[in-house]
Amino acid sequence: xFGLADSNDNEINSGKEFNTVTNLxxxxxxxxxxxxxxxxxxxxxxxxxxxxxxxxxSSANRVRTFFKGNKVNLCSIVNAKSGLCSEDCSFCAQSxxxxxxxxxxxxxxxxxxxxxxxxxxxxxxxxxxxxxxGSAVEDKDEVDKLCQALEQIRDAGGLExxxxxxxxxxxxxxxxxxxxxxxxxxxxxxxxxxxPNICTTHDYEDDVNTVKMAKELGFETxxxxxxGLGESLEQRVELALTLRELDVDSVPINFLNPIKxxxxxxxxxxxxxxxxxxxxxxxxxxxxxxIIVSGGREVTFRDLQPLIFMAGANGTLIGNYLTTKGVDxxxxxxxxxxxxxxxxxx
Numbered sequence: 001x002f003g004l005a006d007s008n009d010n011e012i013n014s015g016k017e018f019n020t021v022t023n024l025x026x027x028x029x030x031x032x033x034x035x036x037x038x039x040x041x042x043x044x045x046x047x048x049x050x051x052x053x054x055x056x057x058s059s060a061n062r063v064r065t066f067f068k069g070n071k072v073n074l075c076s077i078v079n080a081k082s083g084l085c086s087e088d089c090s091f092c093a094q095s096x097x098x099x100x101x102x103x104x105x106x107x108x109x110x111x112x113x114x115x116x117x118x119x120x121x122x123x124x125x126x127x128x129x130x131x132x133x134g135s136a137v138e139d140k141d142e143v144d145k146l147c148q149a150l151e152q153i154r155d156a157g158g159l160e161x162x163x164x165x166x167x168x169x170x171x172x173x174x175x176x177x178x179x180x181x182x183x184x185x186x187x188x189x190x191x192x193x194x195x196p197n198i199c200t201t202h203d204y205e206d207d208v209n210t211v212k213m214a215k216e217l218g219f220e221t222x223x224x225x226x227x228g229l230g231e232s233l234e235q236r237v238e239l240a241l242t243l244r245e246l247d248v249d250s251v252p253i254n255f256l257n258p259i260k261x262x263x264x265x266x267x268x269x270x271x272x273x274x275x276x277x278x279x280x281x282x283x284x285x286x287x288x289x290x291i292i293v294s295g296g297r298e299v300t301f302r303d304l305q306p307l308i309f310m311a312g313a314n315g316t317l318i319g320n321y322l323t324t325k326g327v328d329x330x331x332x333x334x335x336x337x338x339x340x341x342x343x344x345x346x
Contacts, residue, residue: 024056031287043237046233046281053273057307060283060311060312066287067287070342072344073250073345074332076129077128077129077164078120079131080107080113081106081133084133085135086134089198101261110145110148123319123329123330126160137165143172147179162222164222168210183220183221183222184211188211227278233278241285244286250291252293253278253313255299256269257298276308279308280311283311290315295324
């Protein structure tokens with residue numbers, strides 16, 4: 001395709017082979033017709049520059065529209081257990097290895113979790129996720145609290161139930177599933193080749209195996225990462241290819257919001273066009289999946305935030321994040337309406 005067999009890797013990686021509307025159209029038709037683009041093609045896309053970026057965004061938008069229509073998935077989270085995490089993830093405000101002044105508290109009561117879920121429903125969230133700090137939740141009392149909350153949210157109806165609880169045991173996950181947990185969230189954070197640069201307290205394969213176990217137990221899987229940690233463009237493609245291999249259902253794309261006190265507090269955010277280009281490449285590599293742009297989008301995209309959907313995303317987080325404030329939910333809903341899109345499930 002495009003004479004790739006006659007091109008060397010440097011030419012491919014520079015994006016020269018894809019600098020035309022015609023070549024992008026061929027790739028677009030490939031994925032729409034059920035095919036998959038190759039690693040070399042993805043690398044060429046992520047190295048596009050100048051006006052070609054806008055052509056890429058337009059093409060990715062058509063791929064999104066074909067597979068996802070005009071629906072936007074909204075999800076909300078609650079920080080159900082905060083701070084004092086033993087992991088040393090370099091970006092995380094809740095790591096005990098850093099002094100970030102982030103809130104610290106044990107597992108909140110089921111009633112508080114349920115109340116947060118009802119607020120999420122009021123702002124048209126389709127999915128509600130219970131998030132806890134730490135490497136895992138295995139304390140019986142904590143698991144019981146989660147089960148009570150999940151049962152009440154399930155009985156209230158109207159929300160898909162998700163949780164992000166770290167590297168869990170099979171027994172605990174099955175107990176949570178019986179209580180109503182439908183989806184399990186567990187990010188890989190970054191590419192396998194870059195992971196040792198951001199975390200040394202557990203192995204990448206621990207995360208991969210957790211996602212595989214959740215799939216085997218019948219959960220929907222929500223798995224993505226954080227961009228802008230210092231990884232290369234090639235490593236962003238590497239992450240997307242790993243997610244494609246794992247065949248996860250939803251892919252949350254976060255962008256680093258440098259938090260004072262963390263190891264990455266001084267790192268610059270990803271330039272907006274580069275971030276949009278990356279979303280588009282993820283859409284080409286994962287055409288059928290829900291791509292949810294979440295944390296860091298305000299500081300990364302600034303006034304270009306509405307373009308995340310035009311770049312191929314079909315979802316976003318509404319409400320607050322774990323330790324930082326989000327955009328006013330009504331502004332997010334208005335943005336979606338102004339773009340001619342509709343909130344999924346409502």
